[in-house]
Amino acid sequence: MTAATPVNHPEEPFVEAFGGWQERSILIVDDEPGMRSFLQRTLVGRCSRVETVESVEAANVLLGQYHFDLIILDNSLPGKSGVDWLQEIRELGLHNDVVLITAFADLETAIRALRAGAADFLLKPFRVNQILSAIGRCFDRAHLRRENFILRRELDTHVDLAGVDGLIGASAALQPIREAIKRLATVPSTVLITGESGTGKEIAARAMHNLSNRSGNHFVPVNCGAVAPEIIESELFGHVKGAFSGAASSREGLFFYAQGGTLFLDEVAELPLTMQVKLLRVLEEKKIRPVGAEREIPVDVRVIAATNRNVEEAVQEGRFRQDLYYRLNVVQLHMPPLRERSEDIPALAEYFVRQLAHQLGVAAKKPDNNLFSALANYSWPGNVRELRNLIERWLILGNISDVTAATNTGTASANGDVTLEAVEKQHILKILAEVGGNKTEAGRRLGISRKTLERKCAEWGV
CATH class of the missing domain: 1.10.8.60 (Helicase, Ruva Protein; domain 3)
Incomplete structure (x- = not known):
């Protein structure tokens, strides 16, 4: 296998696109030490996390522990080809973008790689700017895909903000809310926002996100009461192809789109009890399991929940799990009604x-x-x-x-x-x-x- 050789070149302009790569993470899977060393030296100063492994077995271990935005995968690996492993992880519900690298210009392999879900295909040996260009294209597409998804949801919900915190007015009732939002934006704790319908619970949640260190990633809202109980699990966690009738292809869930950012669960008290159990597990273990998948996927998402119901009353009546209530209610923020x-x-x-x-x-x-x-x-x-x-x-x-x-x-x-x-x-x-x-x-x-x-x-x- 021929190792790639880095060359001096002007910095590519796309490296700074969408705020740079400083919060991105990459997993390199290649059995050749020289290639792993070259790629790590190339990327370690650009990304927040760069991990290298020599086998798919070691890659599976890391994928069970951390989220990676991109996998650079060699096709010629001991025991199993990169394309075969890529097909396997897709069937398990992993949607990480993958750049496949190979020393052989095999059209059949390239076609199989793209059909398996590879985002790009590079032939060894390649230059530094070639691998950076391939990574940049993947990050750009992933960003645009999520951006389009979020924009479509925001157009559907017609959410408008005024200023940084979105709160309008100078009444005494708003001042403690503003102060609490500023404090809560600096911590990763789960927050439960309560208040009557229409009091601005989502605006408060967005303000916490916008003022936090997660503001570079997406704020993803979902109205739990507006999603049919039979599809809420797929909506939140995604699903793999064939997981249920009508699942003709795999699909990412809302936790995927909120990766690194904030997921806002509005009307959380409307979640079915079975879904409440699964949400509690996600909050405690920071992992999700897409419907039909055989493995869990690590996620880094802050959850903010809201309800216009009396949750304590729902707990007493058995309609809301007490353990989930305590897990969501780390900090509670009550939005005052307009009459106050x-x-x-x-x-x-x-x-x-x-x-x-x-x-x-x-x-x-x-x-x-x-x-x-x-x-x-x-x-x-x-x-x-x-x-x-x-x-x-x-x-x-x-x-x-x-x-x-x-x-x-x-x-x-x-x-x-x-x-x-x-x-x-x-x-x-x-x-x-x-x-x-x-x-x-x-x-x-x-x-x-x-x-x-x-x-x-x-x-x-x-």
């Missing part, structure tokens, strides 16, 4: 006007005292999300009838005040009537999940 920070409504309304006017392509109107008066007199069961939806309707329709209708109707309590429950019920039923009973659309307008809406309707006998 009503002084922030003008700032929020003006921000939403600027944001939505641009999105809708309409003129940005300045909220007047009549609008602010109507907003201040409302109890906001849907919180900040409901306020955003109302401002959108106001910009489109040009009136505040929705607000005044919601604040001027309801059932009085014993002392003559309109109860929060009555106002909430009146407003929800009004929106349901407007959309012809379509709970999905009603939930979108109200800023609450369909499951929450169905639960309330069941309580009211609707």
